[in-house]
Amino acid sequence: MSEITVRQAIQKGLMEALDSDPNVFIMGEDIGAYGGAYAITSGFLEKYGPERIKDTPISEAAFIGAGIGSAAAGLKPVVELMSISFSLVGFDQIVNMAANIRYMSGGQVNVPMVIRAPTGAGMQLGATHSQSFETWLCEVPGLKVVAPSNPSDALGLIRSSIKDPNPVIYAESAGLYGLKGEVNDKYYEVEIGKAxxxxxxxxxxxxxxxxxxxxxxxxxxxxxxxxxxxxxxxxxxxxxxxxxxxxxxxxxxxxxxxxxxxxxxxxxxxxxxxxxxxxxxxxxxxxxxxxxxxxxxxxxxxxxxxxxxxxxxxxxxxxxxxxxx
Amino acid sequence: MEKKEYLDLYRKMYLIRRFEESCGENYSKGFIRGFLHLYIGEEAIAVGSITPLREDDFIVTHYRDHGHAIARGLETGPLMAELFGKKTGVSGGKGGSMHLFDAGKNFMGGHAIVGAQIPLAAGFALASQYQNKDSITVVYFGDGATNQGTFHETMNLASVWKLPILFFLENNFYGMGTSVERIRNNGKSFGNLAENYSIPSTIVDGMDVLAVKEVTEESIKKVRSGSGPAFIEATTFRFQGHSMADPAKYRAEKELEEWKKKDPLINFNNYLIKEGIAADIDIEKISKSVDDELEEAVKFATESPEPDLNDINNDIYA
The missing domain is CATH 3.40.50.920 (Rossmann fold)
Structure with a gap:
């Protein structure tokens, strides 16, 4: 067992995926040179290069949509949103594309994609940055939604989310990134759908x-x-x-x-x-x-x-x- | 170009025209429901631009998608079955007219939120680039989509990342009932929008299948070379309303009359005869084979079973 933070657990899971699967890449706003708004991808650009750690323009609809298309073409994108409140700008892509495309194509098109986003209030960020839209996304068939509360689940769930052949919303409680906890050193996953x-x-x-x-x-x-x-x-x-x-x-x-x-x-x-x-x-x-x-x-x-x-x-x-x- | 290739272009255009007419008839009979948007008048664009694509290229289009599907070689039987809502339809009867798919042919939909397909298409292009493949993506959209943020965001993204994508604007001068003049204040051409994002643009007569084919071939070459995206605007006109529910009262009869003089099918037919490329007998043969094919397609759609009720829960998750 090791004691790590939620942040370190997410980082560990992401790095494992990048190391083991060349089709995994990460994109989002300021995830590369800046290292991520919450420093999740700090140091990733140096390690994995700009092809796999892609800084995007501030265009949520465009890069969420591009993530969906790339997933449908066989890649494994992990898209980071700076806040789950920003999902609103790309909501059409998440709902009408990521969630619906498999069904409306009669099962022909899969979207194996993870959208990571900080969620929740408590940091005095005001009305636009403190919301918890994982609740809205739970209403949409075709999406899976997970929300870890501790380092062990954060690691187990990022592993299973990246492996999942469906679009998964990975909601990170912004107030918990620094929370420490025990994590098993032996590989494990947390099954999505299991309390x-x-x-x-x-x-x-x-x-x-x-x-x-x-x-x-x-x-x-x-x-x-x-x-x-x-x-x-x-x-x-x-x-x-x-x-x-x-x-x-x-x-x-x-x-x-x-x-x-x-x-x-x-x-x-x-x-x-x-x-x-x-x-x-x-x-x-x-x-x-x-x-x-x-x-x-x-x-x-x-x-x-x-x-x-x-x-x-x-x-x-x-x-x-x-x-x- | 060989005679066979000319006739192939003609046959595809004629097939689309007759397919759409058949859709209209079957909509009136109640076999097709929901929203139905016909491609009549615009056939030269899909045929001229999709014919030069390779099998590993991706196509992403909008809700007026029958023409692109047929040009890509999707069979008319399963296409008609989809419109009839049948299990044998290209999307299993779950998509309908606006959501046609054939992943095996890299035909990635039929999308019905205006402009939403443009970011998606960039993703297919991104995948090609990421995997060092020289396949490209063509994305179709109408003049109405050019005021969506997704259009601008994606052109910028594609330009910055040099994505192998061809933006294909089908300008039929009306976004549903709103004319281009009412949504743009600097004339009718859209190429400057692309140029603003450093994307080379071309404008072409979308009623001329050979012209469309030629400019598309040039753009495909450019995009496939890895130099980044390209943009084509093809001017055209839909001869019917926006959908079956639309009598198109917002357009002057005269405007339609003028455009009908440029009917891509009739003009190409005349061209083939005049240039001595084809004889009347060739055209008649094509008409006969298309009519037979569509008769079969409607028969297939009619006789196919509906989806099972327990199919409702299938295809939600992989």
Whole structure:
């Protein structure tokens, strides 16, 4: 085992792919000479050269589309977006091309491509740079969406995402790049579509992904001090989503709190809540609980931003109201 | 050029014309639904520009795509079956008129968001360049697409990266019902847009199949040599409305009359006879063989099964 950061885990996975498959290349804005807005590809240009580490003009629609075409022609592009908010500029390419092209060609055209993008609020970047559009992309059949919360999953998921023959959105919680954690030195992958039970417990199921997971770890600690045993699940993959693991857990515990760090309305937990209600409604000992960020454009001011975000106190309060725990 | 090659050009153009007429008939009968955009009047462009391509070159086009598909050699039976929504269609009945594909022939669609196919096409060109292959990509789009950001972004990207791509503008002077004059304030030619990105441009009479073929051959040579992209504007006119739903009331009857004098099929027919390249009997033979082929195509489409209902979940993920 080695202790590395999420950033180092992503770097490791990318370098492995570049080393082992000549068809893998990376493109995006300022990923080469600059080294990447979040320094993920720092030093890559020197090591792999400009053919494989391609700096692009600031033209998201053009280079996302070019990534899709190159994937359809047999390459393995990893496209970096500086922020998942910038996906909006290339949304037509992601949805109408990457996701739809296989279906509308009757299965003739595949798009083995990864789009990496930082996501999430908490760094005072204001309304345009703090959004979490992995939630929107989960609605689109043809795409897969993953969102690691720790170095081990970050490495396992970047490996499986690059290997996957479909377009995969790899959403990186921008606040977690520096998070350290243990990573197995032996090669492994994390299966896309498989949630991870981080803590086994009996009294309540807590579910989130990405930067919701550090919050749930704290919530679980606090509940433990109150004598409440919680089962903590990291979805890891938002599309496809592992409904089975969550439902089995809820059927065991009879209680659940689902945490979105994105805005509450239309978040992935709304979808998961519907599934839990349908499949495990009879097992619930009280209301199915959901916490998400406020339905506001993200404010710049730190106090306002923190107030808008999901938080440990908000989660605990919901659990107290819902289950008197 | 041999006589056979001339006749081949003529046959492809005639096949497209008759295919489109047949589509119109079958749309009226209710066998074809959805949006149907006919290529009648524009046949010389697809035939003149696709004929000189190699098998390993890529073609990416827009939603008025039947002509390009036929020029590329996609069979009319599976094409008609696609329009009929049948399982045997080129896209398994899941694409429809606007989304024709044949990956085996590097015919990479039929795309129905205006201008969206242009970045995609750059990706095929990028793959050729990355793999050191000398295949090229041709991307077709209309005058309406020239005001999309994707058009400008991709021309810049292709120019900076010297991608082996041929930008092919089919200027039929109307983006749906909006005339070119109303969306451009500096005349009718678009070549300067390409020149702004240091891409060499040519303008050609899109009603003249031989002229289209000649300029395309020159551009293909240039692009294949690795010098970067090229741009061709072919002027043309669609003889029908934008789609079957469009009676084209925004165009003056006289304008259509003038363009019909330049009918690419009739004029090429006359040219072949006048130059002594072909005799009436050659033309008649082609007419007969095309009519027979289309009869077969419609029969194939009619008799083919619809997709199975459980096909609905297939082809989403690889």
């Amino acid at each position: 991870d039970i981080k803590i086994v417990g009996e009294d309540i199921t807590l579910v989130s992904y990405g930067h919701g997971m550090p919050m749930l770890a704290k919530v679980s600690e606090e509940l433990k001090s109150r004598g409440v045993s919680s089962e903590v699940i990291d979805l890891r993959s938002l599309s496809p989503m592992d409904y089975k693991t969550v439902n089995e857990s809820v059927q065991k515990t009879g209680r659940a709190l689902l945490l979105d760090t994105a805005r509450k309305t239309g978040g992935v937990m709304a979808e998961l809540a519907a599934s839990v209600q349908e499949s495990s409604g009879d097992y619930l000992d009280g209301p199915l609980l959901r916490v998400g960020s406020e339905d506001v454009p993200w404010p710049y001011n730190r106090k306002l931003e923190q107030h808008a975000m999901s938080s440990v106190p908000k989660i605990l309060k919901q659990i107290e109201i819902g289950y008197s725990l």
